[in-house]
Amino acid sequence: MTPMPMPRVLLGPQRPTVNLAEAIRAADIAEGPVALISAGWQEAEGDIADVQDAVGLSLEDLGLYRRAESLLSADPTLAASYRARQDRLIEQQRLYRLRLKPLAQAARAVWRWQGDTDMIAAEKRHAIAQLRALDRHHLNRTESIHRESDLQYPAESNDRLQQHIAEIRDVLSRCRAVILTGGNVAVLLNRARLFDIGRLIAHLPVIGWSAGAMVLAERIVLFHDRTPQGRREAEVLGTGLGLARGCIVLPDAAHRLRGGDRPRIATFSRRFAPDNCYTLDSGSMLRLDASEIVAAQSVRRLHNDGRLVPVLPR
Amino acid sequence: MNQALQDLFSSGTPAAGDVDAFLSSTQFPLVDGSDVTFVFRGAADEVFLRCFISGLDAAQPFQALGESDLWVTTIELPRGSRIEYKFEVVRNGHRELITDPLNGVLAKDPFGANSVCQGYGYERPVWTLEQEHVRRGSLEEMSVQSTAFGDTRSVRIYVPARFRRNRRYPLLVAHDGSDYLHYSSLKTVLDNLIHALEIPAMIVALTDSPDRLTEYAGDERHAVFLADELLPAVAERYPLVDEPRSRGLLGASFGGVASLHAAWRSPGLFGRLLLQSGSYAFSDIGRHQRGAIFDPVVSFMNDFYAQPGRPSDRIYVSCGIYESLIYENRSLVPRLQAQGIDVRFEEARDAHNWENWRDRLRNGLSWLFPGPLWMVYD
Numbered sequence: 001m002t003p004m005p006m007p008r009v010l011l012g013p014q015r016p017t018v019n020l021a022e023a024i025r026a027a028d029i030a031e032g033p034v035a036l037i038s039a040g041w042q043e044a045e046g047d048i049a050d051v052q053d054a055v056g057l058s059l060e061d062l063g064l065y066r067r068a069e070s071l072l073s074a075d076p077t078l079a080a081s082y083r084a085r086q087d088r089l090i091e092q093q094r095l096y097r098l099r100l101k102p103l104a105q106a107a108r109a110v111w112r113w114q115g116d117t118d119m120i121a122a123e124k125r126h127a128i129a130q131l132r133a134l135d136r137h138h139l140n141r142t143e144s145i146h147r148e149s150d151l152q153y154p155a156e157s158n159d160r161l162q163q164h165i166a167e168i169r170d171v172l173s174r175c176r177a178v179i180l181t182g183g184n185v186a187v188l189l190n191r192a193r194l195f196d197i198g199r200l201i202a203h204l205p206v207i208g209w210s211a212g213a214m215v216l217a218e219r220i221v222l223f224h225d226r227t228p229q230g231r232r233e234a235e236v237l238g239t240g241l242g243l244a245r246g247c248i249v250l251p252d253a254a255h256r257l258r259g260g261d262r263p264r265i266a267t268f269s270r271r272f273a274p275d276n277c278y279t280l281d282s283g284s285m286l287r288l289d290a291s292e293i294v295a296a297q298s299v300r301r302l303h304n305d306g307r308l309v310p311v312l313p314r
Numbered sequence: 315m316n317q318a319l320q321d322l323f324s325s326g327t328p329a330a331g332d333v334d335a336f337l338s339s340t341q342f343p344l345v346d347g348s349d350v351t352f353v354f355r356g357a358a359d360e361v362f363l364r365c366f367i368s369g370l371d372a373a374q375p376f377q378a379l380g381e382s383d384l385w386v387t388t389i390e391l392p393r394g395s396r397i398e399y400k401f402e403v404v405r406n407g408h409r410e411l412i413t414d415p416l417n418g419v420l421a422k423d424p425f426g427a428n429s430v431c432q433g434y435g436y437e438r439p440v441w442t443l444e445q446e447h448v449r450r451g452s453l454e455e456m457s458v459q460s461t462a463f464g465d466t467r468s469v470r471i472y473v474p475a476r477f478r479r480n481r482r483y484p485l486l487v488a489h490d491g492s493d494y495l496h497y498s499s500l501k502t503v504l505d506n507l508i509h510a511l512e513i514p515a516m517i518v519a520l521t522d523s524p525d526r527l528t529e530y531a532g533d534e535r536h537a538v539f540l541a542d543e544l545l546p547a548v549a550e551r552y553p554l555v556d557e558p559r560s561r562g563l564l565g566a567s568f569g570g571v572a573s574l575h576a577a578w579r580s581p582g583l584f585g586r587l588l589l590q591s592g593s594y595a596f597s598d599i600g601r602h603q604r605g606a607i608f609d610p611v612v613s614f615m616n617d618f619y620a621q622p623g624r625p626s627d628r629i630y631v632s633c634g635i636y637e638s639l640i641y642e643n644r645s646l647v648p649r650l651q652a653q654g655i656d657v658r659f660e661e662a663r664d665a666h667n668w669e670n671w672r673d674r675l676r677n678g679l680s681w682l683f684p685g686p687l688w689m690v691y692d
Contacts, residue, residue, distance in 0.1 A: 013692055015692070043476055043478065069480070073480065182691050182692040183690060184686060184689050184690050185689055185690070185691055210691040210692055211692075222688055222689065224688055227512070227684075227687055227688065228676055228677065228680040228681075229680060229684070232688065252691060252692075
């Protein structure tokens, strides 16, 4: 018998609108305890009074950030391998960025070009194909770095790490669901990966907001059009936990994304197809069962023609 | 003439009480689009506006209005400009430089204070102002024994809020650190930009010189002090990221020269430079015209232009367009770019002063040291 798909609820920022309680109901979570992952908050991990008030169920923070800090400070070998992996990932991201910028600029220039529509259409397709190829290559490279590092320092052979994973598994065995908060998406992803969280929580309903929603997807895409230096090209950070399939999550898009820039939205949408790119602003909610949308509230999808279109459940 | 002044004088010279009422109910200087009218009231033989702007006459004369004791002068100031000025009042052959008695907005600097005229469209950036909700870093003191200078130097260290020993931080070394703190609100700016995630939490070493016109003018001792004495001392005490891209120098005016010189003497050490209104005097032919104090600067800059090398990987250069140094700064940029250096150049409608340098800090710092804003999705 095929197991029932577990609900995945993706939310936008919990300020100013808090819709966590609504998400709990949407995911059919009637009682606690609920496991919380607030590692994205780094040193502020576990500062969960506001979440507790919003959820109204007992919460147990898994303490991934604190566990990682303690683990790495107690185990110099693991710390060195972890640092080496991070250094390689950072370097890979820099190399990717070097190549991405001219490709993305060229794609947008083609999009704005006026002239023979057939000729331009062919160039548009090729420009997007180049971007997609680079994104794919980057994703492959980051996965290779992880694989090589995992082979060199197998997690299974590290007793302290396995002890933490066992403790986390034990907490999760008592919990009815998992909530992932926002915060630093790279920190959250790294900690989740270190403790094999994707596998440990796959059987539970999961709610994530902002960075927490991003890491649930199969691919994590960084974006910000309004940094002090202006727009940056959207970048693939790496593979997410893969618990919310078929979507790219764009939290706080009302502030971070230039939604009126149609060439940008069009190239964004086509670049990450067949995944759909969804905006998640404060008050937004997207519920998926497997990769099927079963509920959507104040969510917009980036359309291939450059518009942001409201999402309706299928 | 400004309309309000015209109205005041529409029926001839106004009574003293009417002038009093006008002055107390009006904000000065009078800004009408790009026209700015300065007003002085008092007995004088002559009054001049001195606004330290390259391109304008050094002293703009005021005119007395009717039989009153009001003096006025109007200049044209492009949108978004900010200038500093004083009044020169001549009485019985004596000349006195004073701040504008009708304008309470002052910019302080090591030499005192100037009045500030904020032209049409200028607004002080909010990130330069203290904000209640922002976590504040702290200032610590340390001493560095200097063989190069043969003395001991006091250095203040900006330590970011939520500092953790088990983290590693970028390092920025600021020249004229005390002046940056006092006159450019550097600590507030750092607190705000770190809080907004626009720059990473960083350590900033605030250095000062007892003789900046000598030590910052391409002085070998200063370059040695920074590279061989200050850096190791700070690295021993604070956890720093040990790579050039996370190590920078900041300086304005002669501090800009000192930053460029120190980076040039130790290529590959300082990967980031933030240079503001640097005094990069040089001579292509003949002698320079800037006075003897610039002789060592010219010597260094001529050497630098002869063999620029690659002092840094990324350099932010800013200068006010009302500064005489705009020529030297514009000349520097293509020479740096020709070395394959990533350069960003910003011109401001401002002059050679600490508030100009304050207002450029966000662009410079966030470009040289991008913060985790990109990674944080709350």
